[in-house]
Amino acid sequence: MALASGVRFAARALLRPWALLRGTTLGRTEPAAGGGGDGARRFGSQRVLVEPDAASGVAVMKLRNPPVNALSLELLTELVISLEKLENDKTFRGVILTSDCPRVFCAGLDLTEICGRNPAHCAEYWKAMQELWLRTYLSSLVLVAAINGACPAGGCIIALSCDCRVLADNPKYRIGLNETLLGIIAPFWLKDTYVNTIGHRASEQALQLGSLFPPAEALQVGLVDQVVPEDQVQSTALSEMARWLAVPDHARQLTKNMMRKATADRLLRQRDADTQNFVSFVCRDSIQKSLQAYLEKLRQRKG
Numbered sequence: 538m539a540l541a542s543g544v545r546f547a548a549r550a551l552l553r554p555w556a557l558l559r560g561t562t563l564g565r566t567e568p569a570a571g572g573g574g575d576g577a578r579r580f581g582s583q584r585v586l587v588e589p590d591a592a593s594g595v596a597v598m599k600l601r602n603p604p605v606n607a608l609s610l611e612l613l614t615e616l617v618i619s620l621e622k623l624e625n626d627k628t629f630r631g632v633i634l635t636s637d638c639p640r641v642f643c644a645g646l647d648l649t650e651i652c653g654r655n656p657a658h659c660a661e662y663w664k665a666m667q668e669l670w671l672r673t674y675l676s677s678l679v680l681v682a683a684i685n686g687a688c689p690a691g692g693c694i695i696a697l698s699c700d701c702r703v704l705a706d707n708p709k710y711r712i713g714l715n716e717t718l719l720g721i722i723a724p725f726w727l728k729d730t731y732v733n734t735i736g737h738r739a740s741e742q743a744l745q746l747g748s749l750f751p752p753a754e755a756l757q758v759g760l761v762d763q764v765v766p767e768d769q770v771q772s773t774a775l776s777e778m779a780r781w782l783a784v785p786d787h788a789r790q791l792t793k794n795m796m797r798k799a800t801a802d803r804l805l806r807q808r809d810a811d812t813q814n815f816v817s818f819v820c821r822d823s824i825q826k827s828l829q830a831y832l833e834k835l836r837q838r839k840g
């Protein structure tokens with residue numbers, strides 16, 4: 538079902554004006570620096586770099602939407618399309634998701650996509666966010682998040698949608714759902730993803746407080762699976778990948794589906810209502826004021 542909806546989304550994306558992605562070159566393939574054969578060819582788009590290794594069946598997917606990998610509409614769309622491309626290529630069994638931007642894995646929703654925008658734009662944006670979550674959460678591939686930077690809110694959700702998370706041991710790289718601190722509320726499917734990962738009580742506390750966990754605490758609460766020195770994030774993600782790929786695909790995929798389907802179905806059943814809730818909530822004057830104030834604070838705070 539997710540695959541079908543992903544295909545529909547990609548097709549829709551290619552037909553709709555925003556899907557022209559303002560200068561994106563989707564599907565571009567180029568040799569990796571110093572690379573030679575097929576396994577070293579990389580492809581991707583303006584904001585997502587894919588480095589496939591056909592020999593191992595693993596691709597590294599890098600978010601590169603500087604300065605902080607905020608989830609713009611374009612980035613969301615390019616992520617969905619890149620993931621779909623890998624899913625449709627039977628060469629690949631696993632993807633390591635990481636950041637190409639220094640110090641930040643992903644800053645979450647691009648607040649400029651929902652501040653001062655009209656309801657139609659906010660709806661379109663939210664549908665793209667839903668699509669990325671559905672696509673990652675139900676992916677048949679093994680997804681390992683190599684978290685090499687700060688990982689708040691929507692960034693955390695992308696990481697939680699993966700099967701496994703490796704976080705760099707740097708106190709500045711905090712992870713969690715901090716929505717309440719912006720005066721907004723995590724929708725039910727973000728909450729469900731959190732609860733499925735760290736349990737009900739820990740989620741209740743962390744969601745209300747908008748907690749952003751430093752690495753040791755993130756490990757303790759179960760938000761990430763490993764914390765390692767920064768220069769070992771990639772190699773540890775590869776070792777984790779090998780562990781997951783040692784399991785026969787069909788058994789692992791059916792088990793993943795069994796564990797996650799009910800959570801995804803809950804959103805699929807009420808996707809339109811969820812979009813309407815989001816739009817009417819973020820378009821309120823009071824919410825717009827809080828978001829504007831938060832953005833202003835971010836712009837003034839440097840370093």
Ligand SMILES: CCCCCCCCCCCCC/C=C/C(=O)SCCNC(=O)CCNC(=O)[C@H](O)C(C)(C)COP(=O)(O)OP(=O)(O)OC[C@H]1O[C@@H](n2cnc3c(N)ncnc32)[C@H](O)[C@@H]1OP(=O)(O)O
Pocket residue numbers: 604605607640641643644645646647648649687689690691692715716719721722723724727814815818832835836837838839840
């Ligand atoms: C009853 C009703 C029910 C309704 C139910 C529905 C409600 C639904 C509500 C919606 C819920 C959605 C769930 C998801 C939410 C989100 O993801 S919100 C986004 C949250 N993100 C953050 O809080 C992160 C903010 N950013 C930072 O903390 C830092 O930037 C950083 C990531 C730690 C990096 O720090 P640093 O390297 O020091 O960079 P900065 O100098 O701070 O930033 C550089 C420039 O980037 C801009 N920027 C940062 N984050 C964002 C962002 N998220 N969106 C847009 N822009 C961002 C920042 O302003 C800087 O800009 P310039 O000053 O212009 O350079």
